Amino acid sequence: MAKVKTKFFCTDCGYESPKWMGKCPGCNQWNTMVEERETVVKTKGMKSSFAQTKEIPQPIIHIESGREPRISTTMSELNRVLGGGVVPGSLILVGGDPGIGKSTLLLQTSNAIALSGLKVLYVSGEESMRQTKLRADRLGALSEQLFVLSETNLQHIEEAIEAMQPDFLVIDSIQTVFQPSVESAPGSVAQVRECTSTFMRIAKGKGIATVLVGHVTKEGAIAGPRLLEHMVDCVLYFEGERHHSYRILRAVKNRFGSTNEIGIFDMTEGGLVEVKNPSELFLQERPLGVAGSIVVASLEGTRPVLVEMQALVAATNFPSPRRTATGIDHHRLALIIAVLEKRMGMFLQNQDAYVNVAGGIRLDEPAVDLAIAIAIASSFRDMPTQPFDVVIGEVGLTGEVRAVSRAEQRVKEAEKLGFKRIIMPEKSLRGWTPPKHIEIVGVNTVAEALTAALG
Numbered sequence: 480m481a482k483v484k485t486k487f488f489c490t491d492c493g494y495e496s497p498k499w500m501g502k503c504p505g506c507n508q509w510n511t512m513v514e515e516r517e518t519v520v521k522t523k524g525m526k527s528s529f530a531q532t533k534e535i536p537q538p539i540i541h542i543e544s545g546r547e548p549r550i551s552t553t554m555s556e557l558n559r560v561l562g563g564g565v566v567p568g569s570l571i572l573v574g575g576d577p578g579i580g581k582s583t584l585l586l587q588t589s590n591a592i593a594l595s596g597l598k599v600l601y602v603s604g605e606e607s608m609r610q611t612k613l614r615a616d617r618l619g620a621l622s623e624q625l626f627v628l629s630e631t632n633l634q635h636i637e638e639a640i641e642a643m644q645p646d647f648l649v650i651d652s653i654q655t656v657f658q659p660s661v662e663s664a665p666g667s668v669a670q671v672r673e674c675t676s677t678f679m680r681i682a683k684g685k686g687i688a689t690v691l692v693g694h695v696t697k698e699g700a701i702a703g704p705r706l707l708e709h710m711v712d713c714v715l716y717f718e719g720e721r722h723h724s725y726r727i728l729r730a731v732k733n734r735f736g737s738t739n740e741i742g743i744f745d746m747t748e749g750g751l752v753e754v755k756n757p758s759e760l761f762l763q764e765r766p767l768g769v770a771g772s773i774v775v776a777s778l779e780g781t782r783p784v785l786v787e788m789q790a791l792v793a794a795t796n797f798p799s800p801r802r803t804a805t806g807i808d809h810h811r812l813a814l815i816i817a818v819l820e821k822r823m824g825m826f827l828q829n830q831d832a833y834v835n836v837a838g839g840i841r842l843d844e845p846a847v848d849l850a851i852a853i854a855i856a857s858s859f860r861d862m863p864t865q866p867f868d869v870v871i872g873e874v875g876l877t878g879e880v881r882a883v884s885r886a887e888q889r890v891k892e893a894e895k896l897g898f899k900r901i902i903m904p905e906k907s908l909r910g911w912t913p914p915k916h917i918e919i920v921g922v923n924t925v926a927e928a929l930t931a932a933l934g
Contacts, residue, residue, distance in 0.1 A: 617748075777847055
C-alpha cells in the first residue's frame with residue numbers, strides 16, 4: 480500500500496526535513512521551507528531499484544568518444560552561447576524575467592531548427608495552441624516540421640513524445656507541468672523535481688535535445704529547488720533592461736561550452752534580431768568631450784565589446800561619502816578610489832562617487848580597472864578625456880597597471896570602430912605587432928595613464 484507522508488523542502492537549496500523550521504539548515508535562509516505531500520511505495524528488498532540499470536561498468540579507455548554533430552539554430556548569437564549549437568540529448572534550462580522574450584526566443588529557435596528538416600515539438604503550458612499560433616504569425620515562425628501542443632499533464636506529454644519522436648523539444652514552462660502521481664500543486668518543489676527528472680530521462684534515453692523554460696523569483700534566481708540547476712546540462716539567463724530594446728543571453732552553466740560567452744539581441748516588432756556588432760550599439764549615444772567619460776575594451780568570452788564608462792564625482796553633504804556602482808562590482812570601485820587617494824594624492828574622502836557602465840551591461844573582468852580610475856579622475860579634475868581614446872588595464876594596490884588577456888583582439892575591435900589611440904599596459908604589447916593605423920600608448924603605472932589621458 481502507498482503511504483502518504485508530509486515533508487518540508489527548502490525552495491532555495493532543496494533541503495528536506497520532516498518538520499517545519501524557520502531557518503533552513505542547508506542554506507541558512509529564512510522562511511524558505513514549504514510543505515509537500517509525497518507518496519511512498521514500500522518495496523521488498525533492493526533488487527527492484529537496481530533492476531532498471533541495463534548498462535555495465537566499462538573501462539574508460541574502451542568507451543567510444545565519437546563526437547555527435549551539434550544542431551545549428553541558424554542564430555549565431557545563440558550558437559556562440561551554447562558552444563557551437565545544441566548538443567543532441569542535452570537538457571537546457573532558460574530563465575528570465577516575465578515578458579523579457581523567453582518564449583519568443585525559443586519559438587524562433589524552434590522554427591529555425593524545423594526549417595533545417597528536423598522535427599520539433601513545442602509544448603506550451605501557459606498558452607493555448609491558438610495563442611501560440613498568433614505569436615508564430617507575428618514572428619513568421621511557420622514550418623511544417625514545427626508541432627505545437629498545449630498540455631500540462633506529464634503523462635500526456637510523454638505519450639505525444641513517444642508517438643512523434645521529435646529531434647528538439649521545448650517545454651514552456653517547467654513550473655506549469657505536473658505529474659498526476661505526485662500529490663502537490665504544479666510548480667511545487669516535488670513537482671518540479673519529478674518532472675525535470677522525467678525530461679532528463681527522456682533527453683538522455685532518446686537523444687532528444689530538450690529546453691525547459693523556468694520562471695524566476697523576485698531576486699532574479701530561477702524558481703524552484705536549487706537542485707533544478709544541478710540536474711540540467713546548461714543554464715541560460717535571458718536578461719535585459721525594460722528601458723532598452725536589446726536583450727542579453729548569458730550562460731551560467733554549460734557542460735558543452737564556455738560560460739563566458741554572451742549573445743546580444745534586439746527586440747523588434749517582428750521578434751528578436753541578432754546584434755552582430757554590440758560595440759556600435761553601446762556607443763551610439765556616447766557624448767564627446769565630456770569629463771568623466773571614457774571608452775573601455777572589455778572581453779565577453781571570445782568577443783571584445785567596447786562600452787562607455789561614466790563617472791561623476793561631487794561634493795558630499797553627509798559625513799560618509801556615497802560610493803555607487805552600476806555595472807561593476809562596488810568593492811572594486813572602493814579599491815580603485817583608495818588607490819587614487821593613496822598613490823595619486825586625490826582627496827576623495829569628502830566626495831560622492833558614482834560610476835556607471837552605459838547601456839546596462841555588466842563588466843566583471845579586472846581589465847576595466849584603469850578605465851574606472853581615469854573616469855573618476857577626469858570627473859574629479861573636471862578635465863575631459865580625448866573622444867577617440869580607448870583604455871584597458873588592471874590596477875594593482877601599489878598603483879601599477881597589470882597586463883590583460885587577449886590585448887590584440889581588443890585593439891583590433893577599437894581600430895575597426897575608428898578609434899585613434901589606446902592606453903594599455905606596456906606588458907601587454909609583447910608577442911604581437913600592433914596595427915599601423917592606431918596609436919598605442921604603453922603605461923606601467925596609474926600616474927602614467929592619467930598623464931596620457933588627461934595631460
